[in-house]
Amino acid sequence: MHEMAYLRRIVDAVVDAGERQGAAEVVSVRLVVGELRDFIDKYVFGYFKFLARGTIAENAEVVLQRVPFTVQCRACGTIYHFDFRDADAGACPTCGAHDFELRTGRELRVDSVVVRGSADHPRAPEPQGVQGKAAGRA
Numbered sequence: 001m002h003e004m005a006y007l008r009r010i011v012d013a014v015v016d017a018g019e020r021q022g023a024a025e026v027v028s029v030r031l032v033v034g035e036l037r038d039f040i041d042k043y044v045f046g047y048f049k050f051l052a053r054g055t056i057a058e059n060a061e062v063v064l065q066r067v068p069f070t071v072q073c074r075a076c077g078t079i080y081h082f083d084f085r086d087a088d089a090g091a092c093p094t095c096g097a098h099d100f101e102l103r104t105g106r107e108l109r110v111d112s113v114v115v116r117g118s119a120d121h122p123r124a125p126e127p128q129g130v131q132g133k134a135a136g137r138a
C-alpha cells in the first residue's frame with residue numbers, strides 16, 4: 001500500500017504538466033516503474049484514479065512500463081537479473097561472485113503525458129512584460 005504517497009506526487013506532476021500545456025484533458029500517462037518499487041498494478045491504477053478525481057487527469061489512461069531489477073557483477077562485469085524475492089538468488093551466473101552494483105530497478109518517473117488541447121482555451125501566451133503600456137495614459 002506504499003503506492004499512495006508516490007502516486008500523489010505523480011498525479012501532481014501530471015496535472016502540472018498538462019496545465020502548463022494548456023490542456024483540456026490528460027488522455028494518457030506512461031509511468032516508468034522499476035521492479036524494486038514492487039508496485040501492484042491495480043493499486044497504481046486505483047490510486048491514480050482516486051487522486052486525480054476532479055482534475056484534468058481524472059480520465060487518463062495509465063500505462064506502466066516495467067523495468068527489471070538488474071545488477072552488474074563487479075568481478076566479471078556480467079549484467080544479470082536479480083530476483084530479490086528469492087533468498088538464494090544474487091550470485092553472478094558467470095563467475096558466482098556476490099559482489100554487484102545496481103543497474104536498473106529503482107526507476108519511478110513520468111515518462112510521457114499525452115494531452116488533448118481545448119479549442120476554446122488556446123495555449124496561454126507567454127507574458128511579455130509590455131502589456132498595458134500601449135494606452136499611454138500618464
Ligand SMILES: [Zn+2]
Pocket residue numbers: 073074075076077078092093094095096097
Ligand atoms: Zn561475475
